[in-house]
Amino acid sequence: MIWCTLLNPALDVICKVNELHGGKTYLDSECLQTPAGKGLNVARAIRALGEEVGVHGLLPEYDGRRITAVLDGSGIQHHFLSIPGGMRINTTILEESNGNSTHISAASTPFPSRMQYDYTAFAFQHMQQGDYWCFSGSLPKGFADDTYAALIERGADAGITTMLDSRGPAFKRGVRARPLMIKPNMSELEEFFGEPVQGVHHIALKGKRFLDMGVAYVFISLGADGMIALHKNDCLLCSAPGVPVRDTVGCGDAMVAGVLVAFRRRFSFSETCRMAVACGSAKAMQNGPGVIDGTTVWQLMEEISVTAV
Ligand SMILES: Nc1ncnc2c1ncn2[C@@H]1O[C@H](COP(=O)(O)OP(=O)(O)OP(=O)(O)O)[C@@H](O)[C@H]1O
Numbered sequence: 126m127i128w129c130t131l132l133n134p135a136l137d138v139i140c141k142v143n144e145l146h147g148g149k150t151y152l153d154s155e156c157l158q159t160p161a162g163k164g165l166n167v168a169r170a171i172r173a174l175g176e177e178v179g180v181h182g183l184l185p186e187y188d189g190r191r192i193t194a195v196l197d198g199s200g201i202q203h204h205f206l207s208i209p210g211g212m213r214i215n216t217t218i219l220e221e222s223n224g225n226s227t228h229i230s231a232a233s234t235p236f237p238s239r240m241q242y243d244y245t246a247f248a249f250q251h252m253q254q255g256d257y258w259c260f261s262g263s264l265p266k267g268f269a270d271d272t273y274a275a276l277i278e279r280g281a282d283a284g285i286t287t288m289l290d291s292r293g294p295a296f297k298r299g300v301r302a303r304p305l306m307i308k309p310n311m312s313e314l315e316e317f318f319g320e321p322v323q324g325v326h327h328i329a330l331k332g333k334r335f336l337d338m339g340v341a342y343v344f345i346s347l348g349a350d351g352m353i354a355l356h357k358n359d360c361l362l363c364s365a366p367g368v369p370v371r372d373t374v375g376c377g378d379a380m381v382a383g384v385l386v387a388f389r390r391r392f393s394f395s396e397t398c399r400m401a402v403a404c405g406s407a408k409a410m411q412n413g414p415g416v417i418d419g420t421t422v423w424q425l426m427e428e429i430s431v432t433a434v
């Protein structure tokens with residue numbers, strides 16, 4: 126079983142208007158509401174590839190049903206710790222006349238530190254030997270930077286396999302806990318090392334530093350340029366296939382899904398890399414996070430070249 130954590134869920138509200146003018150009232154606007162969070166994106170993509178998957182995290186008691194209804198409808202299991210209040214709301218206003226989009230992200234109130242301990246205890250209860258746990262996305266306000274690190278360390282004792290895809294201090298602390306796999310993109314890599322990183326060999330050298338820190342598999346995503354992946358003495362440069370691009374938000378989450386599914390199916394390292402890149406690129410072809418087409422993934426895998434660096 127694969128579990129994806131969702132610690133900072135939000136509701137994305139996208140409203141369409143012809144043209145936005147301050148102080149005006151817009152009636153009967155077309156508004157779409159979708160639950161958002163990286164853990165949800167990863168879980169959706171894993172489900173699209175036909176694997177059993179669950180989401181594990183925090184659920185606002187007031188309107189959490191918005192998330193559970195979507196998960197139930199997609200056949201995704203869930204274990205949530207209920208938290209007081211409602212969902213964080215991110216609003217986007219799309220102007221049809223000029224293509225402008227305006228984003229308003231609601232401030233979130235910090236959780237009391239007790240909540241972090243309640244959640245980690247709740248997660249430990251569900252960690253079962255042989256399971257895969259994916260820790261992705263930001264931590265909620267009020268949670269300490271070592272939250273993922275604590276989950277990864279305890280997870281290792283429980284016999285689970287861990288993937289970390291985060292940024293900033295949560296990523297830095299999490300890496301020190303030696304997850305089995307990580308998937309930084311270029312900006313996360315540069316942020317981690319605090320310097321610009323350029324060119325294949327420089328990226329590979331930084332990737333090797335993660336191996337030296339005790340991470341077994343390092344997948345560095347390079348957007349349209351594909352990926353550099355490292356494991357033991359292997360360092361592979363994987364091209365991304367040329368695809369008609371519609372929406373690249375969540376491509377990295379789809380890549381993480383591909384890695385987890387390939388692991389679960391015991392693919393070789395190079396086949397895992399092909400699957401990962403194919404999932405990322407299949408996502409780029411579709412609108413909406415977590416949306417990938419399984420058949421497209423298998424076709425794209427044939428088009429990806431893998432070369433040793
Ligand atoms: N324009 C593109 N064309 C083809 N494939 C792409 C494109 N952009 C992304 N991909 C695929 O998706 C993978 C992951 O992309 P990227 O490096 O942008 O992840 P990310 O920054 O972590 O994304 P996010 O955090 O939004 O999920 C790439 O390695 C590649 O395989």
Ligand SMILES: [Mg+2]
Pocket residue numbers: 290310377378
């Ligand atoms: Mg990412």
